Each structure stands twice: as structure tokens, then as C-alpha cells.
Amino acid sequence: MSLQADRGNMASRPEQSKLNRAAILSTILLGGCRGPQSVLSPAGRDAEVLASLFWVLLAGAVLLWLAVNGLMLFIAHLRPHPHSRRLAEALIIGGGIVLPVLLLTALLVFALREMPRQREMGSGLTVRVTGESWWWRVEYLPEGSETPIASANEIRLPTGSRSEITLEAREYIHSFWIPAFGGKTDMIPGRTTRMSLEPTLPGQYRGQCAEFCGESHARMALVGVAMRPDAFARWLAAEAAPAREPTTPEARRGREIFLREGCGGCHAVRGGPAQGTTGPDLTHLGGRATLAAGTLPMTRQSLIDWLRDPSAFKPGVRMPAYDHLSTADMADLAIYLEGLK
Amino acid sequence: MSRLRRFLARLDGFTLRALLMALALAGGVTAALVVGLGLFNVSARKGHLGLTEWVLHTTFRNSVALRAGAVPPENLASPEMIALGTGHFEQACSMCHGRPGEAQNATIRAMDPVPPHISALAADWAAPELHWIIHQGAKMTGMPAWPAQREDDVWPVVAFVQAAARMGSEEYDRLSAGDARGSCAMCHGEGGVSRNPLVPRLDILSPHYIAASLRAYRDGQRDSGIMAEAASGLGESAIARISTRFPAPEESAPSPIASKGAALATRGKGAVPSCAACHGPWPERLNAGFPALSGQHAAYLQSQLKLWRDGPRGGGELAQLMHHAARDLSDAEIADLADYYAALPPARLDGSER
Numbered sequence: 181m182s183l184q185a186d187r188g189n190m191a192s193r194p195e196q197s198k199l200n201r202a203a204i205l206s207t208i209l210l211g212g213c214r215g216p217q218s219v220l221s222p223a224g225r226d227a228e229v230l231a232s233l234f235w236v237l238l239a240g241a242v243l244l245w246l247a248v249n250g251l252m253l254f255i256a257h258l259r260p261h262p263h264s265r266r267l268a269e270a271l272i273i274g275g276g277i278v279l280p281v282l283l284l285t286a287l288l289v290f291a292l293r294e295m296p297r298q299r300e301m302g303s304g305l306t307v308r309v310t311g312e313s314w315w316w317r318v319e320y321l322p323e324g325s326e327t328p329i330a331s332a333n334e335i336r337l338p339t340g341s342r343s344e345i346t347l348e349a350r351e352y353i354h355s356f357w358i359p360a361f362g363g364k365t366d367m368i369p370g371r372t373t374r375m376s377l378e379p380t381l382p383g384q385y386r387g388q389c390a391e392f393c394g395e396s397h398a399r400m401a402l403v404g405v406a407m408r409p410d411a412f413a414r415w416l417a418a419e420a421a422p423a424r425e426p427t428t429p430e431a432r433r434g435r436e437i438f439l440r441e442g443c444g445g446c447h448a449v450r451g452g453p454a455q456g457t458t459g460p461d462l463t464h465l466g467g468r469a470t471l472a473a474g475t476l477p478m479t480r481q482s483l484i485d486w487l488r489d490p491s492a493f494k495p496g497v498r499m500p501a502y503d504h505l506s507t508a509d510m511a512d513l514a515i516y517l518e519g520l521k
Numbered sequence: 522m523s524r525l526r527r528f529l530a531r532l533d534g535f536t537l538r539a540l541l542m543a544l545a546l547a548g549g550v551t552a553a554l555v556v557g558l559g560l561f562n563v564s565a566r567k568g569h570l571g572l573t574e575w576v577l578h579t580t581f582r583n584s585v586a587l588r589a590g591a592v593p594p595e596n597l598a599s600p601e602m603i604a605l606g607t608g609h610f611e612q613a614c615s616m617c618h619g620r621p622g623e624a625q626n627a628t629i630r631a632m633d634p635v636p637p638h639i640s641a642l643a644a645d646w647a648a649p650e651l652h653w654i655i656h657q658g659a660k661m662t663g664m665p666a667w668p669a670q671r672e673d674d675v676w677p678v679v680a681f682v683q684a685a686a687r688m689g690s691e692e693y694d695r696l697s698a699g700d701a702r703g704s705c706a707m708c709h710g711e712g713g714v715s716r717n718p719l720v721p722r723l724d725i726l727s728p729h730y731i732a733a734s735l736r737a738y739r740d741g742q743r744d745s746g747i748m749a750e751a752a753s754g755l756g757e758s759a760i761a762r763i764s765t766r767f768p769a770p771e772e773s774a775p776s777p778i779a780s781k782g783a784a785l786a787t788r789g790k791g792a793v794p795s796c797a798a799c800h801g802p803w804p805e806r807l808n809a810g811f812p813a814l815s816g817q818h819a820a821y822l823q824s825q826l827k828l829w830r831d832g833p834r835g836g837g838e839l840a841q842l843m844h845h846a847a848r849d850l851s852d853a854e855i856a857d858l859a860d861y862y863a864a865l866p867p868a869r870l871d872g873s874e875r
Contacts, residue, residue, distance in 0.1 A: 313792075350791065440808045445789060445798030445846070453804040458794045498792060500845040504838045 223381035226362030302344025311354030314396035332460030358387030358404035379406030395496030401474025422451025434516025589653035606681030622690030669746035713767030729809035782861030807870035816867025822859035
């Protein structure tokens with residue numbers, strides 16, 4: 181400490197910047213513990229369990245580390261002479277066999293009791309999430325409903341009840357993970373996996389694909405939104421409704437361009453002729469927080485940038501570029517899409 | 522003999538090196554004189570020496586035999602293939618190789634080597650060899666390479682060459698459309714309604730699309746040796762004239778019909794988007810930049826869909842949209858889609874009449 185103070189007086193520039201870098205690095209590392217995508221700031225029952233498990237394990241690990249190193253210090257420095265055979269055997273058997281067995285058994289019992297709770301059946305709402313290349317198809321099936329309400333790249337769940345999540349994948353293996361809500365579950369082509377989630381804290385969180393799935397794995401994020409039950413019910417009713425009619429002349433022209441350019445071959449805007457299912461449902465696109473699975477913010481400009489050259493933002497994307505559209509056409513198309521709230 | 526042996530025995534390393542250098546120098550000087558002073562006579566009037574002729578011809582035959590290996594399509598001998606090949610031959614090849622029942626003209630016969638007459642070719646070469654020669658051309662013979670990368674549209678010409686051995690001038694005239702020779706109608710039929718399923722009918726296409734396609738063929742953006750030949754000399758006024766030449770069919774709004782390809786065409790499946798959103802039939806009027814497919818020939822649609830899926834078919838500025846769309850189609854789906862569109866009544870869906 182005193183050494184640090186002495187040198188601090190004549191700290192040179194490089195050293196100053198080294199300190200700065202350390203400060204920035206620790207801010208980044210610690211900053212990772214909070215925020216919208218963190219296991220350590222849980223907003224759901226399952227995430228809470230995982231977070232407390234993490235803290236318990238961390239505390240245990242610190243205690244064990246102190247005990248082992250304290251023992252080393254004791255033997256090597258404080259009492260550096262032969263110990264009785266009895267003590268040595270007691271230490272080896274007690275600390276090397278009995279203690280680990282007890283600790284690990286306790287942890288195993290705790291984890292085994294937790295596991296079924298993480299996979300409990302949901303009640304009421306079922307959400308089917310399909311891993312596509314590279315986006316998320318999200319379909320809501322309220323209790324008793326047969327026809328899914330199609331959406332994409334954003335999953336909204338009510339707080340206070342456990343929702344069933346069924347997971348599928350079309351081409352490649354993906355993994356569904358919203359750390360604030362719970363653990364991750366793999367999505368495997370040809371199989372249906374499942375989990376359930378019970379968000380507790382209303383808010384907007386971030387999730388991402390947690391299994392390397394190809395070129396744009398890193399650009400395959402999704403937004404998780406936890407809503408109070410009444411707000412969620414209102415939102416779901418609006419999501420189920422067909423698209424709102426464009427009101428301004430620009431938006432109406434945008435709709436014409438949308439249909440003229442064949443966008444409906446891949447995308448659905450419910451309530452009109454566009455019924456494609458290859459790409460994300462766009463009926464309420466403008467109401468989502470992000471564009472292209474968490475890649476861009478939902479703004480008019482990012483819509484234009486994306487339409488001009490999707491592969492610039494998402495390598496290997498299936499959507500072709502519409503760079504043949506004039507600036508005016510593109511602007512109107514973006515206005516129309518942005519207005520699909 | 523013994524003198525030579527004695528001379529060789531006396532050669533030491535230095536003498537040998539000097540001798541070899543002197544020989545190399547003499548060779549270099551001779552070559553420089555032949556090239557630089559023009560001592561070699563390139564006249565086509567004289568022909569080659571017998572030995573040169575043999576070396577060139579044998580090299581040619583063996584080179585083709587080594588490289589020819591394409592597998593002919595099953596329908597090689599079909600009348601449609603022969604008819605399409607005849608049209609292209611008339612347009613691009615008859616000038617040098619003559620027509621069945623007609624002698625080559627005198628100027629061509631003064632070439633060295635003389636291009637073989639069309640009636641004699643089939644006896645000399647097997648189908649894969651013909652395919653290779655037509656696609657690759659041959660150096661130092663005047664035979665040009667195929668003006669496109671695509672290899673499948675060479676087969677109709679092979680089909681014609683094989684049929685030409687037994688073809689009379691009357692049949693040739695009938696197949697090359699007699700009076701319509703050299704016009705679009707030679708292959709695409711009167712009014713753009715082609716009778717040959719390998720050749721697209723043009724009456725269902727918008728003038729905008731026909732013009733864009735002709736430009737793409739002309740500029741090498743769309744890969745087809747046959748259409749590159751037909752479109753290569755077209756200026757903008759000719760393109761404007763041709764693209765408005767074909768009157769639209771009567772039908773204006775066909776409705777989807779039930780068939781195997783219908784679901785895929787109207788709704789898409791997996792990574793394959795719905796065809797109808799761009800190509801109709803569709804509640805909205807079609808974008809004139811996309812071709813209508815309603816009533817198009819199935820065989821033509823199949824060949825095009827496979828080109829989209831497997832290779833750089835190319836086209837106008839919208840071509841990349843279709844390369845994305847066709848990527849995941851299976852052969853069976855392609856056949857179903859082609860049958861679906863071929864069964865719809867012919868219609869132009871963008872609202873244009875001419």
C-alpha cells in the first residue's frame with residue numbers, strides 16, 4: 181500500500197493508463213453482473229433459484245479456499261514440525277473423504293429437488309418457440325386455443341404464473357436462453373423439447389441463442405418481456421388482431437410496394453393477401469423493440485438499412501437484398517412497416 | 522560411323538557445352554527470323570504440309586476424346602430437343618456448316634480447315650464429343666466456344682446434329698420455320714405462343730419483363746448460349762419493338778387450381794416462399810418486373826427452376842431474389858410446381874395488354 185503511495189507521486193503516463201484500463205476492465209466485468217441479460221439479476225422463479233445456487237456455491241467455494249489455504253499456512257509456517265499420525269489421519273479422512281461426501285451429497289439433494297421444479301408443467305399459456313436460421317418463430321397458444329398467434333423474435337410472458345414453453349428447431353440446433361427468466365434448453369430439429377418459465381419482475385430482458393448454430397449465431401438474440409397479467413392479456417388480444425390499416429398516403433404506398441415486391445411470399449401481414457410463413461410474421465412488427473432478432477433497434481432508418489442489405493447485418497441471412505428499390509419507395513415501405521404496431 | 526564415334530570420344534565437357542550453346546543460338550536466330558521477318562506463309566490457299574495436317578488433326582481428335590465426358594439427357598433424341606437445336610443451328614451455325622440438303626457456300630469452303638458439312642458430323646463424333654466441341658470450340662479451326670457458361674442448352678444442338686444426318690431440306694425448312702427464319706417466332710412461335718415445351722411462351726410475359734430479359738441476355742447477365750446469340754446485337758429500339766410485339770392472352774385472372782404443387786405455390790413451405798406472391802395468381806396485380814407463370818410450359822419451368830437452384834442462372838436486377846427462393850427445392854417439388862403452373866390457363870397478370 182505504501183509502495184503504491186510512494187510511486188503514485190511520480191506515476192508516469194503509461195502507468196496511469198494501465199490503472200485506467202484496470203478500472204475499465206473491472207467496470208465491464210462487474211457490469212456484466214447486472215443488466216437485461218444476466219443470471220445474477222433474476223426476474224423469474226427459475227432464475228432466482230439459479231442465482232441463489234450461484235451465491236451459495238460461491239460462498240462455499242470461498243470458505244473452502246480459506247480453510248485449505250489456512251491449513252497450508254498452519255502446517256508450513258505456523259507449526260512446521262511433524263504432527264501426530266492421529267491428527268494427520270483425521271485430517272485426511274475428515275477433510276478428504278467425509279467432508280466432500282457430505283457437501284456434494286447436500287448439493288446433489290438440493291439440485292435434484294430443484295430440477296423437477298425447473299421443468300414443472302406450465303398452466304394456461306403455451307408458447308411455441310422455433311429456432312430458425314437465424315431468428316425465433318414465436319407462437320402463442322392461450323389455454324384452450326388451437327390456432328396459434330404468430331409473432332417473432334420477442335417473447336412476452338405474464339408474471340405470477342408458469343407458462344409452458346415448447347421448443348423446436350427447423351434446420352440447425354439452437355438453444356433458448358433468457359438468463360433473467362431461467363436456464364437454457366436446447367432446440368433440436370425433428371424433436372420437441374420443453375421447459376416452463378415463471379417471470380416475477382415486469383420489465384424487458386435480453387436472451388440469445390446459446391448453442392453455436394452457424395454464421396449468424398452471434399446475431400440471434402431475442403427480447404423477453406415480463407408483463408403484469410392484465411397488461412399481458414390486453415397485449416395478447418392486440419397481437420392476435422389483424423394488422424392495422426395504413427392511414428397516411430405514404431404508409432398506403434408502402435403497403436402497395438410491400439405487396440408489389442412479393443414480400444408476402446415469405447412474410448405474413450394478417451388481414452391481407454400476404455400470408456407467407458417462411459420468414460417472421462410482420463403483422464405487428466413496429467410494436468417490437470428490435471429488428472432482425474435483436475440485431476438492430478426498431479427505427480425507420482434501421483428498417484431501410486436492413487431492407488437494402490440484410491447480409492451486412494446478418495451474414496448468411498435468408499432474406500435477399502431489396503437494393504433495387506428507389507429511395508422514395510424504400511422510405512414509404514419503411515413507414516408502412518414501422519406503422520404495423 | 523567410326524569417325525563420329527571418334528569425334529564423340531574426343532569431346533570434353535567444355536567442347537560439348539560450346540556445341541550445345543551454338544545449336545541453341547542457331548535455333549533462336551531461326552525462330553526470330555521466322556516470326557520477325559514473316560518467313561512462315563500463313564496463306565489458307567496452300568493448306569498444311571501432310572505431316573502438319575496429320576499432327577494437328579490427331580491432336581484435335583485425341584484432345585476431344587480425353588475431355589469429352591458429359592452425360593446426355595434422356596430426352597436427347599426427342600422432337601422438341603431437335604426442333605430447338607434446329608432453330609439455334611439455323612441462327613448461329615448454318616453459315617459455316619451448311620444446311621441439310623444444301624451445299625456450304627463457296628467462301629466457307631475456302632476456309633482451312635473447311636468446316637465439316639452438318640450432314641457428315643454425326644458419323645464422326647459421339648454425342649459427348651459433339652457436346653464438348655460445341656461448348657468449348659476448337660483453337661485454330663474457326664470453331665467458336667459456346668457464348669455462355671451453361672452447358673445444358675448445348676444438348677439441343679447435339680440432338681440436331683445427330684438428327685441432321687438423316688434430315689432432308691424439307692424437314693429442315695419446316696423445323697427452322699421457313700418464312701419466320703431469323704425472327705423470334707422461329708423458336709417462340711407465332712405471337713410468342715411457342716409449341717415447343719422447351720421454349721417459353723412469351724405472350725404471358727409483360728413487355729417490361731421481356732425487355733429486361735433481352736438486356737440481361739445481351740449483356741451476359743443471364744446465362745444462355747442460345748438467347749445470347751439471339752439477343753447479342755439488339756439495341757434499345759429493337760428491344761422496345763420486340764417486347765411489345767406479343768399480344769396478351771384473353772384470360773386475365775385465373776384462380777388457383779387444386780394439384781400437387783398448389784399448396785407449395787400458394788403458401789410456400791419451410792424455407793421455400795410462396796411462388797404466387799411474386800408470380801401470381803394473386804389477389805393484387807402482378808409486378809411487371811416478375812414473370813407471370815400461369816400457362817407456361819412445364820418442361821421449360823423445370824429447366825429454369827433447376828438452373829435457379831443449382832447454378833448462376835442470372836437475369837435482371839431481381840435475379841438474386843429467385844436464387845434465394847429456389848435454394849431448397851427438391852426435384853419432386855420442382856416437377857409439381859411446373860405441372861401446377863402449366864395447368865393454369867395462360868394469362869398475363871400485370872395488366873399490360875401488349
